[in-house]
Structure formats: C-alpha cells, structure tokens
Amino acid sequence: MSHKSFVKMLILLSIFSISAGAQNIEAVKSISIIDCPSAATLERGSFLGVLYMYNNGGMLGYLDVGVTNRMMFGISYGGTNLIGSGSVDWNPQVAVNIRYRLIDEALAFPAIAVGYDGQGFGRYIDSLERYEAKSKGLYAVASKSFNFLGTLAFHGGINYSFERKDNDKDLNAFIGVEKSINTELSLFAEYDLAMNDNTGKSIGKGNGYLNAAIKWTFQKKLQIDFIWKNILKNNSMVDGSSREIRISYIEYF
Template sequence: MPKKILFVFLILFIFNPLQAQESQRKNSKIRKIDLATPLLARKLIDAPTANTLPRGSFDFDLRVYPQGGLFGAVDIGLTSRFMLGVSYGAANLFGEGGVNWNKRVEFMAKYKVVKESYGLPAISIGFDTQGAGAFDDSLRRYTIKSKGFFVAFSKGYLSGTTPLDFHLGANYSLENKDGDKSPSFFVGTELRFRQDLAWVLEYDLALNDNKSSSPYGKGRGYLNTGLRWIFSEILNLEIDLKNLLVNRKNSKSFSRELRIIYLEYF
C-alpha cells in the first residue's frame, strides 16, 4: 500500500509539472507564480515544505486535535531564506480530567539552500522536534513522530490559471525510543483555486513507525488531506482529515483537526 501511494504521488510530481510547463509555453499571458508570497505553505499539514517565511515576518500556527488537544507554534522569518520557530501544547486541555501538558517546548529551524527557479525546485534543510497529537511519556514520542532532521523539495506551477505546488522530502526523527530508527519519506501537493481556497494532500511513508511491537503505526503510512480557506494573506483557516488509512493500532477511523494560521510583519 505505501509503495503504491508513493508511486502515484511521484507520477503526479513528474508528469503534471511537465503538462503545466507546456501550458505556460503556449500561453505567454499566464503570470509566473510570485515566489515571495506568504500564501506559499511552509508546512502542508504535518509535512514541511521548502518554503520559508518572508523576511521580517512571523506567524502563529494554532491547532486543535483529538483528545481535547491544542498546540501553538510561533515562527519568525529572519531572512528570506532562514526561519526559526518554537511550539508548545497539551492534550486534554478541553473536557474533563487533568491537563496533560507537553514535557518540553519544541523547536524548529529551516534554511532554504536553493531558491526556486523555472528549472529547479526550492530545496531546504531543517530540524523540527514538534510532532503531532499527544505526547507519550513512556516512549518519549508524539502520536505522529516529529520530522527531526529533514530535507524538502518544492516546485510551483500554473496548471492553466490554477497554482499547483508539489513537495517531497526525507527525514530522520530523533524519537526512536521505540527502537525504530529508520529514515522516512514524505510527499504532498497543494492546489489553490477560486483565489481563496486550497486543497492539500500529503502522504508520509512513516518507515520509522511500522514495527510490529509498536502500539502506533501499522505500516500503512499516514495519508492526510485538508481544505484551507485563505481569508487573506495574513489569515488562513483550515480543516484537516488525518490518518485516512487508519494507520494506528488503537484507532478505528480518521481524525478531524482545526488549524488557524495568522501572519504579520514587524
């Protein structure tokens, strides 16, 4: 199953951009994508992209997840290529019982090594310790492991007049107390339409979360999708459907999450 899904994404990554490039050649009136726009996602849902914040800007990324969970991240664009971020959250913040605060503040850093051009994708390297979902004290990991060290590739095209972005990457998580130290890979795409809506799809092979002894991954990988309402360049609202392949052993269905992204400038 993971190999088939990855194959489909790779075909889309390679074949659709070729069609988009041919369309651009035939129609000189189509404008190039603004590579500096803050509308370019720095993270699809859980998968990082090669995009970075504009210089002198910062954003708040707030997420509500199952089990009454909430976490927020603050990212700062120090230059047009380099951004830093911190994040913190808790499970069972809403509802009854005690609040399970995360044990530590998490950090993120990303540097764009190669800027996107007509022939080349943007390439970024980074480090991110923020996972998704609740934190498991016994295994020292999040429900969905953090990406850890990663490299991401991103390329934007115009399919007709519709912006279409493709992303892929590899990562090595430091959350390996469960004994699974394998590197992993992720792919995704974003389609923006009607100027104010974007559809997001991503797939993480989760090769570092597929051991039979683990209480989490089943070996199917994590398939997520979401719909983002671009209210303005500084405010995005998003609804995500995660774990569509029901990859966790203690889950019977996918999960629903709410995300709010607010961007501002210094």
C-alpha cells in the same frame, strides 16, 4: 528497506521526474503541507502565530519568525485534554524548529530546503517517548509549483526522526500536493510513508499517514484549515480518522 517501501520511494521520485518540464507560476508560499514541511520559508521580518486544535482535547501553539528571506525559526508547545474535564497532559518540552532554503525555485527546478522540527502531532506517549505522529526531526524537502487552472504544487522530502525508543529507526519519506480553487480556497493532501513507524514497538500498521485539508485564507493574513487526518487508519492507538482545525495569522514587524 522492504519491497513495499522501495515502491513508495519510486512513486516519490516519479512525481518530480514528471514535473521537470512543466511551466512555473510562482514560488510556493505555504510553509507546510499539513503536518509535513514544504520548502517555503517566511519572509524576513514576518512572524506566524498558529493555534492547532486536535483530538483528545488537544491544543498546540506555534510562533515562527522569518529571520532572513531564506531562514525561519520557531517554537511550539501544547498538550492534550486542554478542552474538557480532568487533568491536562502537557507535552514534555517546548519544541524547536528551524528551516533554511538552500535553492530558490526556478522554471525547471524545485526549491530545496533543509531543517529540523522537534514537534510531533497528537498525544505524547510517555512509555515510547514519542508523539502519535512522530516529529520530522532532520529533513530535506523539495517543492515545485505550476500553472494549471491556478496554482498546482508538489512537495516531497525525506526525514530522520529522533523519536526512536520504539526501535524503528528507519529513514522516512513524505509527499504532498496542493491545488488552489480560487484566491481564498485551496486543497491540500499529504502522505507520510511512515517507514519509521511500522516495526518494533511502533504504533503504525504499515499503511502510512494520509491527511487532507481545505485551507481558507482571508486577506493573505488569516488562514483557517479544516483537516482530516489518519484517513488510512494507520494509528493503532486511535479509533479511526480525526477532524481537526488549525488557525494561522501572519504579521510583519
């Protein structure tokens, strides 16, 4: 691990050290920060449908189901150039994700979950057998919420992606934060250190992936995310950052 990567890992550990004595408000509800997972899971008997619209005419559909109050399972599929002219470039396969919350959030301890997610983001690059933003693969994540002018939550995790044809097989880490503005609006930000996307044939420039979003929730069922991605312009195959929209709807059996 490089000196730069080591410093980034220290930042991640520092966030959770600071949070140890803070006051708990409620368990984290958002199952994802933006692209990175949180330690939350869907309630038993609920299902979540998601339509994600991104650059290059891309669209991605998700269906997640709460199997138990600790376990959720889902599938996703999509492609690029669905909107516009020319042929559609479909993703090579349906992706599967599964998550299990090992430990519930307590007053001075975060919720901890483990899982697998085979869905990456952006265009699928056939020559490298990977997405522009690699899928998380196997991961472990911790989430902790606090009472600070509403809900304030921190997230952090590690992951190992199986998209490795670019010869960058490093373990990766990510952090995130969310802050409620009122009962409908929340701000989210995440930073994927991209330690597995900065050497060999990787497309990352070593800056990591910084994303931000405003999430607008209606009646606790419908949510629209306005997302700003690749803020640090880390992706060498994309010209600058991108503006994306995600629509989510949750219902119960």
